[in-house]
Amino acid sequence: MPAPRSTQAADTDESIREREIGIEQAHLDQVYARLNEKLAEAEFLLDEASQKWQAGTPGAYAERDAQVSAAGRHLIRLTNEYEDFLFGRIDLQAPDAPEEDGIPSQTPLDPDDPTIAETLYIGRLGVLDAEYGPLVIDWRAPAAAPFYRATPVQPGRVLRRRVIRSRRRRVLGVEDDLLRPDLEPTLDGEPVAVVGDGALMATLGRARSHTMRDIVSSIQHEQDVVIRAQAAGATLVTGGPGTGKTAVALHRAAYLLYHDRRKYAGGILVVSPTPLLVSYTEGVLPSLGEEGQVAIRAIGNLVEGVEAERYDSPEVVRIKGSARMVALLRRAARAALDRRDTPTELRVSAMGEVLTLDQHALRELRRTALNGTTPLNLLKPRARRLLLDALWSRLLRGRPAPVDRYEREELQRQRESFDEYLSDDDRFLSFLDAWWPLLTPRQVLGTLRDPRRLSRQARGALSGQEVRLLADSWQHLGPRGEGALSAHDAALLDELQTLLGEPPRARSREVDPAELLTGLDEVTTYGDRIRRDQEAREAARRERSDYAHVIVDEAQDLTPMQWRMVGRRARNATWTIVGDPAQSSWIDPAEAAAAMDETLGGKPRRRFTLTTNYRNPAEIAEVAARVLAQAAPGTEAPKAVRATGVVPRFTAVAAEERMGAAARAEVERLLAEVDGTVGIVVPMDRRDEAARWIAGLGDRAVALGSLEAKGLEYDATVVADPSGIAGESEAGLRVLYVALTRATQRLTVLSGPLDLPDSAGVPALLQ
Numbered sequence: 095m096p097a098p099r100s101t102q103a104a105d106t107d108e109s110i111r112e113r114e115i116g117i118e119q120a121h122l123d124q125v126y127a128r129l130n131e132k133l134a135e136a137e138f139l140l141d142e143a144s145q146k147w148q149a150g151t152p153g154a155y156a157e158r159d160a161q162v163s164a165a166g167r168h169l170i171r172l173t174n175e176y177e178d179f180l181f182g183r184i185d186l187q188a189p190d191a192p193e194e195d196g197i198p199s200q201t202p203l204d205p206d207d208p209t210i211a212e213t214l215y216i217g218r219l220g221v222l223d224a225e226y227g228p229l230v231i232d233w234r235a236p237a238a239a240p241f242y243r244a245t246p247v248q249p250g251r252v253l254r255r256r257v258i259r260s261r262r263r264r265v266l267g268v269e270d271d272l273l274r275p276d277l278e279p280t281l282d283g284e285p286v287a288v289v290g291d292g293a294l295m296a297t298l299g300r301a302r303s304h305t306m307r308d309i310v311s312s313i314q315h316e317q318d319v320v321i322r323a324q325a326a327g328a329t330l331v332t333g334g335p336g337t338g339k340t341a342v343a344l345h346r347a348a349y350l351l352y353h354d355r356r357k358y359a360g361g362i363l364v365v366s367p368t369p370l371l372v373s374y375t376e377g378v379l380p381s382l383g384e385e386g387q388v389a390i391r392a393i394g395n396l397v398e399g400v401e402a403e404r405y406d407s408p409e410v411v412r413i414k415g416s417a418r419m420v421a422l423l424r425r426a427a428r429a430a431l432d433r434r435d436t437p438t439e440l441r442v443s444a445m446g447e448v449l450t451l452d453q454h455a456l457r458e459l460r461r462t463a464l465n466g467t468t469p470l471n472l473l474k475p476r477a478r479r480l481l482l483d484a485l486w487s488r489l490l491r492g493r494p495a496p497v498d499r500y501e502r503e504e505l506q507r508q509r510e511s512f513d514e515y516l517s518d519d520d521r522f523l524s525f526l527d528a529w530w531p532l533l534t535p536r537q538v539l540g541t542l543r544d545p546r547r548l549s550r551q552a553r554g555a556l557s558g559q560e561v562r563l564l565a566d567s568w569q570h571l572g573p574r575g576e577g578a579l580s581a582h583d584a585a586l587l588d589e590l591q592t593l594l595g596e597p598p599r600a601r602s603r604e605v606d607p608a609e610l611l612t613g614l615d616e617v618t619t620y621g622d623r624i625r626r627d628q629e630a631r632e633a634a635r636r637e638r639s640d641y642a643h644v645i646v647d648e649a650q651d652l653t654p655m656q657w658r659m660v661g662r663r664a665r666n667a668t669w670t671i672v673g674d675p676a677q678s679s680w681i682d683p684a685e686a687a688a689a690m691d692e693t694l695g696g697k698p699r700r701r702f703t704l705t706t707n708y709r710n711p712a713e714i715a716e717v718a719a720r721v722l723a724q725a726a727p728g729t730e731a732p733k734a735v736r737a738t739g740v741v742p743r744f745t746a747v748a749a750e751e752r753m754g755a756a757a758r759a760e761v762e763r764l765l766a767e768v769d770g771t772v773g774i775v776v777p778m779d780r781r782d783e784a785a786r787w788i789a790g791l792g793d794r795a796v797a798l799g800s801l802e803a804k805g806l807e808y809d810a811t812v813v814a815d816p817s818g819i820a821g822e823s824e825a826g827l828r829v830l831y832v833a834l835t836r837a838t839q840r841l842t843v844l845s846g847p848l849d850l851p852d853s854a855g856v857p858a859l860l861q
């Protein structure tokens with residue numbers, strides 16, 4: 095909160111501002127001079143390393159590559175960070191104790207001393223001057239914490255906090271908060287200057303684009319506590335819309351990497367609900383100097399090779415998401431071994447005899463093989479062994495048992511050559527492949543298109559109506575499961591993958607060392623080197639299935655099946671889980687909460703709540719709260735941090751056919767009123783229609799289905815057909831709450847006759 099301003103007798107506000115900007119400019123110039131030296135150093139290292147190719151030994155190549163890669167990364171970081179590099183300053187009282195383990199004391203020697211004894215600058219990365227003194231402190235370092243944590247109630251040593259706004263190399267402005275105005279702090283014997291109206295409000299008022307910005311210069315106290323919380327077990331964060339959960343989660347990823355890079359080298363996975371939210375948030379981590387170690391994935395794209403392209407109806411989601419699917423899939427996987435062309439008899443000749451296993455015998459063998467929980471594809475060797483045993487018993491049938499050691503040894507030798515002979519026998523081998531086929535998850539899913547088959551696997555788990563809905567949702571799939579899938583299908587595929595196991599892979603080709611050398615020779619330009627480095631990291635990330643830390647955004651929407659899927663990637667991970675039950679579009683939040691609980695197992699949990707809404711002005715938050723009261727009675731809405739004086743507009747059309755024209759007119763009006771983006775949110779089945787309504791209005795305007803709006807925000811939003819959104823499913827009111835909380839400046843609610851608007855155009859749901 096902005097503190098009262100101290101006055102400076104002789105100077106005008108403007109000249110004080112200019113002078114203070116000049117002071118910060120001088121510091122920034124110093125920082126850039128140092129950064130330039132560092133850049134030159136990184137470039138030199140790159141050059142030097144790339145010239146080492148002549149050294150010729152494998153060791154020299156390895157060393158050269160390591161240097162190229164390290165210097166390249168350093169260079170990327172430096173050039174990335176060149177924008178808006180330095181953003182904060184704190185002026186501190188003298189500490190009561192010296193630093194311990196590099197962490198300065200946060201308590202003052204004398205709380206009533208107005209003298210500023212130390213000044214620290216905070217930026218995106220730490221920069222030391224040539225004498226190793228700190229020119230800029232990394233925002234994640236312990237010494238930077240007071241920049242975020244100090245409040246007038248608990249100022250610690252901070253007398254003045256300054257946010258510095260810069261573009262490229264120019265300081266544009268400063269915004270100060272005086273934490274102890276009662277003391278009238280002094281700097282070098284002069285009263286300290288205080289400029290501006292508070293940095294937070296200036297930030298919140300800025301126009302939004304289609305990508306999220308980092309909040310590194312204005313993280314608030316309660317958010318900072320979460321970002322820096324120790325990552326043991328699971329960190330659970332709840333908070334209403336706009337409280338910064340997504341922003342905090344991403345900054346926490348950057349913080350954890352800074353804090354313990356080695357520990358998190360195993361990678362951090364951020365699970366997001368939609369691809370739209372992934373692309374919206376993707377730029378935040380690079381802006382914080384972190385990207386390589388963090389994978390941000392939509393929940394539907396977590397399974398390698400699967401891109402969720404379809405949406406399921408809420409009724410189908412309810413079935414596919416439920417833990418009841420586990421038993422069904424287990425049965426389906428086993429049943430998939432039996433296909434129309436599965437052989438019903440095995441007939442081979444060995445040792446001069448024809449040996450046969452009939453359908454009954456084969457069925458018994460399969461039952462024995464399936465006993466236990468080993469993944470099916472890994473059971474093929476066991477199936478082979480059981481077949482050989484059974485054939486051997488057939489061969490021995492009627493023969494006398496061996497009587498002495500010599501006969502027993504002879505029999506053993508015969509058995510070995512019997513096994514050897516059949517293991518090479520084409521007939522036996524093609525029988526084995528047909529009788530115990532290696533299955534893919536898609537193949538098993540494909541078998542469930544058949545309602546009769548599905549109904550057999552679903553006995554006791556699903557009702558007849560549920561079986562029909564499920565089978566219908568897969569009718570478009572081909573016989574081997576080929577075709578577009580939904581995010582919920584992806585979780586089923588993942589479950590199947592576990593049930594089936596990875597079929598043994600073809601061995602990778604031996605690499606000719608000469609080929610490697612040619613590859614190195616080709617790496618000539620800086621761009622090549624960086625690209626190769628990035629490709630290698632990308633490949634490593636793709637292969638990764640066990641992360642060191644997993645962050646789940648919009649966790650309230652994960653179904654039990656999705657929790658199982660994410661859990662498989664986090665067996666040894668610590669967690670950060672952020673969400674808001676009042677925004678859940680999953681029909682049974684209690685079942686999902688239980689699934690989360692099971693996934694986390696015995697891991698210790700720490701809970702945090704975020705309470706301030708930084709997105710919606712109070713006027714919009716008030717309208718949303720009316721739906722919250724119905725959607726999640728008893729839930730407290732977060733407190734909006736600002737008001738704009740602009741109340742939401744309610745517009746109603748008398749006939750449904752007029753909805754399109756009215757929506758277009760409203761979007762046009764809002765485009766003229768705000769500088770940034772305008773989103774129109776409609777029920778899921780109207781999103782194509784809505785896209786036509788706003789066709790040609792430019793890329794500042796976007797049409798979204800209700801579920802696609804999750805986590806996103808726009809300068810202005812039109813929520814059309816609110817009762818349509820609320821009626822989409824049993825979770826519809828919560829989805830409407832999400833839709834109503836997307837705007838940073840303006841909101842229009844557009845109703846049709848079915849919304850039963852009153853004379854002021856306010857739909858029944860919001861009256």
Ligand SMILES: Nc1ncnc2c1ncn2[C@@H]1O[C@H](COP(=O)(O)OP(=O)(O)OP(=O)(O)O)[C@@H](O)[C@H]1O
Nearest residue numbers: 309312313314335336337338339340341708709805
């Ligand atoms: N400390 C802050 N300083 C500046 N902006 C902030 C701060 N905290 C949050 N914001 C802004 O508020 C908006 C909402 O943040 P975010 O999307 O992280 O909230 P959320 O809790 O995830 O919301 P939802 O639950 O609706 O998805 C974003 O524009 C974010 O940049």
